[in-house]
Amino acid sequence: MDWKELATSVAKVAPVLGAALGGPVGAIAGAAGTLISSFLGVDPEPQAVAAALENPQMLLKLKELEVEQQAQLLGWQRAQLEAELQNVQGARAREVALAKAGHGGAWITGMVSLVVICGFFWMLSEVVAAPDVSEPALLLLGSLGTAFGAVVNYYLGSSLGSYRKDTAGNGGSSGM
Numbered sequence: 001m002d003w004k005e006l007a008t009s010v011a012k013v014a015p016v017l018g019a020a021l022g023g024p025v026g027a028i029a030g031a032a033g034t035l036i037s038s039f040l041g042v043d044p045e046p047q048a049v050a051a052a053l054e055n056p057q058m059l060l061k062l063k064e065l066e067v068e069q070q071a072q073l074l075g076w077q078r079a080q081l082e083a084e085l086q087n088v089q090g091a092r093a094r095e096v097a098l099a100k101a102g103h104g105g106a107w108i109t110g111m112v113s114l115v116v117i118c119g120f121f122w123m124l125s126e127v128v129a130a131p132d133v134s135e136p137a138l139l140l141l142g143s144l145g146t147a148f149g150a151v152v153n154y155y156l157g158s159s160l161g162s163y164r165k166d167t168a169g170n171g172g173s174s175g176m
Contacts, residue, residue, distance in 0.1 A: 003021050003033045003046050004021070005046065006021060006033075006046045006049060006050055006053075007019070007021040010036070010053070013059045013063050013066075014062050014063050014066035015066075017032060017036065017066045017069075017073055019080070020032040020076040020077055020080070021036070031076070033046065035065070035069065036049055036062065036065065039062075039065045040058055040061060088153065088154065091154060095109055109154075113151045113154070113155070116144065116148055116151050117148060117151060120141075120145060120147070120148040123137070127141050
């Protein structure tokens with residue numbers, strides 16, 4: 001078990017703390033795990049925290065921790081969102097730089113994306129239409145679904161990431 005696996009359980013009681021624990025920035029997840037474990041009085045290991053959270057009283061303490069540490073947790077969440085945004089922006093900047101340099105490889109990203117999208121929908125239609133679906137077909141559909149999500153995130157992720165980062169920076173207010 002690791003911190004990301006534990007994040008789902010924590011998020012049910014303390015959503016911001018769970019997001020910090022399961023986020024993409026390992027240092028923040030580790031810091032959140034250490035904060036939780038020290039507050040609960042257990043070893044800073046995911047297994048020890050998971051065992052402590054089996055006690056309903058500890059879940060209440062976890063909610064108290066989130067309320068007490070809200071400013072720090074929101075800062076961690078903002079750092080994670082900024083890391084996600086930088087990742088997407090870096091990928092886009094690379095593609096723009098290749099296109100400006102006249103590099104022929106710039107179009108490959110679009111072609112790979114097209115193959116993934118077509119493959120996902122083709123495999124989805126095959127699985128839905130098949131009377132008896134094999135396990136390898138489901139595994140392939142799952143892999144293509146993950147790749148499809150990555151393609152959508154690549155092309156649409158920055159706008160969503162910017163929105164989420166701005167929302168976190170405004171204390172959750174979208175301004176609408």
